[in-house]
Amino acid sequence: MKWEREFENYLTLHGHKTDAAHDLAHFRRVYKTGLKIAEEGADVEVLIAAAYFHDLVSLPKNHPERHLSSLLAAQAAEKILTAMGFPTEKLKPVFHAIHAHSFSAKVEPQTVEAKIVQDADRIEALGALGILRCLYTGGKLKRTPYHPTDLFGKKRPLNDELYTIDHFFIKLFKLKDLFQTKKGRALAALRTEFLQEFVEKLAADEAGAHRILRVITDGHQKSFFHSLDPFAKNRKLENEYIVDELLADNKDLFISKFLAQLKDEIL
Numbered sequence: 509m510k511w512e513r514e515f516e517n518y519l520t521l522h523g524h525k526t527d528a529a530h531d532l533a534h535f536r537r538v539y540k541t542g543l544k545i546a547e548e549g550a551d552v553e554v555l556i557a558a559a560y561f562h563d564l565v566s567l568p569k570n571h572p573e574r575h576l577s578s579l580l581a582a583q584a585a586e587k588i589l590t591a592m593g594f595p596t597e598k599l600k601p602v603f604h605a606i607h608a609h610s611f612s613a614k615v616e617p618q619t620v621e622a623k624i625v626q627d628a629d630r631i632e633a634l635g636a637l638g639i640l641r642c643l644y645t646g647g648k649l650k651r652t653p654y655h656p657t658d659l660f661g662k663k664r665p666l667n668d669e670l671y672t673i674d675h676f677f678i679k680l681f682k683l684k685d686l687f688q689t690k691k692g693r694a695l696a697a698l699r700t701e702f703l704q705e706f707v708e709k710l711a712a713d714e715a716g717a718h719r720i721l722r723v724i725t726d727g728h729q730k731s732f733f734h735s736l737d738p739f740a741k742n743r744k745l746e747n748e749y750i751v752d753e754l755l756a757d758n759k760d761l762f763i764s765k766f767l768a769q770l771k772d773e774i775l
C-alpha cells in the first residue's frame with residue numbers, strides 16, 4: 509500500500525531513536541496485528557495511519573502530563589497526514605483511533621478501527637514481547653526488578669514504581685479482560701498465560717527466567733533485536749541487541765522457549 513511506504517519513510521526520518529519500546533518496529537507490528545485481528549468493515553487506510561502514528565508523542569510513564577500523550581499524538585498526526593495529502597474524510601477517524609488507544613486518556617473507542625488499534629497496541633504489553641518491554645522500561649527507570657522476599661505481593665501493597673514485576677500484577681494480568689475485539693481477546697489470553705509462566709519460573713528461582721530478567725533489565729541502553737534478522741540467522745551475534753545476548757544462552761530450556769515465543773509474536 510502507498511501509505512505504508514510513506515509512513516515508513518516519515519518515521520525513519522523523524523521517529524524516536526532512543527526508545528526501543530516505541531520504535532518503528534512497534535508501529536509496524538501494531539499495524540500487522542491490527543490487520544490480523546481486524547473485523548469486517550474496518551477501513552485499512554484509517555488503521556494503517558493510526559497504527560503508524562499512535563505513539564508520535566509518548567511521554568514517559570512517570571511524566572505528570574502522560575495522560576495527554578495520545579491527544580498530542582493525534583494532533584501531530586493530523587498535521588502530518590494533512591501535509592501528505594491523506595484523504596480528508598479519514599482524518600477524524602484516525603484522530604479518534606489515536607486519541608482513544610491509550611489507557612490514561614480515558615476515551616472510549618467508538619469505531620471499529622479505534623478498537624482494533626487499541627487491542628493491537630495493548631497486545632504488545634503481553635507475551636514475550638510484553639516481558640521484554642516491561643523489564644526494559646523498568647531498567648530504564650532504574651526500578652528494582654522484584655521484591656526480594658515477597659515477589660507476589662502477598663504480605664505487602666504492590667508498588668510498580670518500586671518493583672517492575674509488580675506491574676504484572678497491577679496491570680498486565682488484568683489487561684486480557686479489557687480487549688475490545690474477539691480475536692484480540694483470544695490472542696491476549698494466550699499471551700497472558702506466557703506472562704504467568706514467566707512469573708512462576710521467577711518465583712521458583714528458575715535460572716533461565718532470572719537470566720532473561722537480568723539481561724533485559726540491564727540492556728536498557730540496547731535495542732531489542734536486529735530489525736532485519738532478529739534471531740541472527742545470517743549474521744554474528746552483536747553486543748547491541750538484547751535478543752542476541754539471550755541467543756548466546758539458548759541451551760537453557762526456558763530461554764529457548766522465550767525466544768520461540770518471541771519469534772512467534774514478532775515475525
Ligand SMILES: [Fe+2]
Binds near residue numbers: 534562563629
Ligand atoms: Fe504503542
